[in-house]
Amino acid sequence: MTLSTYHDVLQSLSEGSVTKHFDPYVDIDWDSPEFAVHSDDPRWIMPAEDPLGRHPWYKAQPVERQIAMGMWRQAGIAKVGIDFEQLLIRGLMQYLISVPNGDPEFRYATHEAAEECNHTMMFQEMINRIGYRDVVGMGTIDRKLTLAIWPAVKYFPELFFTMVLGGEEPIDHLQKSLLRGGVDMQPMVERVMQIHVAEEARHISFAHEYLKRNVPAMHPATRSVLSVAYPVVMRVMLSMIATPPKQFVDKFQIPAEVMREAYWGSPESRRIKRDVFTDVRALATDIGLMNPVAKLVWRALGIDGPAARYRSEPPRRAVA
Numbered sequence: 001m002t003l004s005t006y007h008d009v010l011q012s013l014s015e016g017s018v019t020k021h022f023d024p025y026v027d028i029d030w031d032s033p034e035f036a037v038h039s040d041d042p043r044w045i046m047p048a049e050d051p052l053g054r055h056p057w058y059k060a061q062p063v064e065r066q067i068a069m070g071m072w073r074q075a076g077i078a079k080v081g082i083d084f085e086q087l088l089i090r091g092l093m094q095y096l097i098s099v100p101n102g103d104p105e106f107r108y109a110t111h112e113a114a115e116e117c118n119h120t121m122m123f124q125e126m127i128n129r130i131g132y133r134d135v136v137g138m139g140t141i142d143r144k145l146t147l148a149i150w151p152a153v154k155y156f157p158e159l160f161f162t163m164v165l166g167g168e169e170p171i172d173h174l175q176k177s178l179l180r181g182g183v184d185m186q187p188m189v190e191r192v193m194q195i196h197v198a199e200e201a202r203h204i205s206f207a208h209e210y211l212k213r214n215v216p217a218m219h220p221a222t223r224s225v226l227s228v229a230y231p232v233v234m235r236v237m238l239s240m241i242a243t244p245p246k247q248f249v250d251k252f253q254i255p256a257e258v259m260r261e262a263y264w265g266s267p268e269s270r271r272i273k274r275d276v277f278t279d280v281r282a283l284a285t286d287i288g289l290m291n292p293v294a295k296l297v298w299r300a301l302g303i304d305g306p307a308a309r310y311r312s313e314p315p316r317r318a319v320a
């Protein structure tokens, strides 16, 4: 991709941020009666799209308990979302320090950071309204792992934007599959998801464009390192986002066996895990990161599979 094409893309993404953007306190009618949170509302029950939600152990729990777990889990996902958004905002600010005058990356990345600030407010408001005060986001080990982001921002920005994508794709994939699947969701959650998906589309485009512009021009040795780091980042970040924290497991006394099967022992959950990365596999192929060694790593991590033919293509199933 030429520099001027890249700059044109950034320009149109920036214009998109002006014409289609949301404010959590303007575009969400928090006090509307249909958004009210009720602890006997079966729409909080975790959907089959969730690896734990589809597990027979969960389905065998009394309805009130399924609802309570669903509420806590929904708030927990939003909390992890906040953790990631905040890391991204800080990383972007760090990255922008060295962007020169006149570079369109400055404007676009700042729009993106502003949108992510709105997402953190939107998620926190939703958590507050769900009402579980003990909800936590990322675990302690995960928090330590995220320290890898700081040297990457400065010395290995292609890795930083790979991490950005690793944070965005799993949440986006899950939210899109819920919205598409026509799951009967609690309306406040649904509204928050719609807004998030609408704005994330742009953010994910930017990460894709950045990598398309920069990865092919990398030194071959560094590119080989990235080709292996890329699936590892995806796999690690999927766990950070999709696996419920210890506090949740303890609170609802989920048997270890159930957790093992849901994340990612059973064939169904393994399929979900593979499907999350259809788009990122396509990108890796596109930008020259799918060499034989990288392919082995994708397979060893259980996230190999077909690449999407276009962005957000629904997962293809083998015809039986």
Ligand SMILES: [Fe+2]
Binding pocket: 085, 115, 116, 119, 196, 200
């Ligand atoms: Fe976001």
Ligand SMILES: [Fe+2]
Binding pocket: 116, 168, 199, 200, 203, 204
């Ligand atoms: Fe984002």
